[in-house]
Amino acid sequence: MTGQLSTYGDDDDARCVFCGALAAGDCARCQRSVCGDCCVLTSGGIRTWAICLDCQERGGQSLRAEWMTVAGWVVIPILLLLAAAVAYVTWMH
Ligand SMILES: [Zn+2]
Ligand SMILES: [Zn+2]
Numbered sequence: 001m002t003g004q005l006s007t008y009g010d011d012d013d014a015r016c017v018f019c020g021a022l023a024a025g026d027c028a029r030c031q032r033s034v035c036g037d038c039c040v041l042t043s044g045g046i047r048t049w050a051i052c053l054d055c056q057e058r059g060g061q062s063l064r065a066e067w068m069t070v071a072g073w074v075v076i077p078i079l080l081l082l083a084a085a086v087a088y089v090t091w092m093h
Contacts, residue, residue: 018053027052029066 014023016035023033028049039050 025050027055029055 014033015021016023016038017032018038019035021035021037024036024039025034026032027034027039028051030052032052032054034050034052039052040056041048042051043049
């Protein structure tokens, strides 16, 4: 059919990470599921974001942790690929 928001289908039984209630959505920073009571809404330009209480307390500090996580997800696979390539070349010789 026409493009529907298929990702929402997986959120049916998503639970709030804080109180276990049915989640209303994902935190914009840490992507964890939170219910309406455990998040705060902050307007970030054209749309409203939900930020979990954890991220709101940490404030700007979470931004750095988020970048470290992103960097880890990018760097680690590259290192693994390099290690595999080096091991392969070494083995072939
Ligand atoms: Zn909650
Ligand atoms: Zn969060």
